[in-house]
Amino acid sequence: MTERVLGVIGGSGVYAIEDLDDVERLDFDTPWGAPSDALVRGRLNGVRVIFLARHGVGHRLTPGAINYRANIDALKRAGASDVVSLSACGSLREDLPPGTFVLVDQFVDRTSGREKSFFGPGFVAHVSLAEPVCPGLRGALAQACRAVGVPFADRGTYVCIDGPQFSTRAESRLYRAWGCDVIGMTNMPEVRLAREAELPYASVAMVTDYDCWRETDKAVEVGDVLAVLKANAAAARRLLDRLTRDLGPVRTPSPLGIETVLDHAVITPPEARSPEMIAKLDAVAGRILRGGA
């Protein structure tokens, strides 16, 4: 039996999970630097949960200043088996109004200058991102949304911009023309790194605004986002409560085999690997480095 340890990354408006039992604070350092804040470990409905506030408690970090590698490494190091991300986002579609939860299944990455991989010179690996989200987790989230009565879309494409500014109207319309459904600033490179760390990942993108593509609307401002965030955060808590009850403490493997992607991704043979990189990858690639199943 493998125990489920649900990693939860809370975005804007979600800086804690109030109802955790047996709470412990874990201060981690990682080979990639410090995560956004201490991890908080506890239990929700008997399921082990590890929570991390993406922007830090007090929302101190801009999307570009977040150390995504440290965050994913710390979750892996602390024993997370799966990751659910909670994010605020703008809507690029009329039929996804504020308050809708979009269970993202695809991403377009428009970010630049962020560290996007754990691998590099001396230890090269190429993982597939064709299906970046774990369908098992996404399905469980859909079931939980239905059960708690949150309006949701069971798939959607999230375009990730650098921020911290919101988009221009021309950009917003361009992303719509590309077929993107929601817009945010943080899910990339988080998704990429979770896959490299063999962590099944799913993203709940909670709509707060219509960005700025609508002719008739005023463009998004942070005050509008904050007003909706509060209600979305309350619904996210109900969602997590339901999700943990549905999933239970025993983990079922990801239908995509995400837990073992590195078996077929590493291209540098053992004799050519850099000792420094091997040391840095002790958590992320620990399973293959220790010759585990």
Ligand SMILES: CSC[C@H]1O[C@H](OP(=O)(O)O)[C@H](O)[C@@H]1O
């Ligand atoms: C406060 S609106 C902009 C901010 O909110 C989202 O962050 P997160 O995904 O962590 O909820 C968005 O991507 C921006 O960083």
Ligand SMILES: Nc1ncnc2[nH]cnc12
């Ligand atoms: N319109 C928007 N663009 C980017 N990130 C967002 N987060 C919330 N609303 C957003």
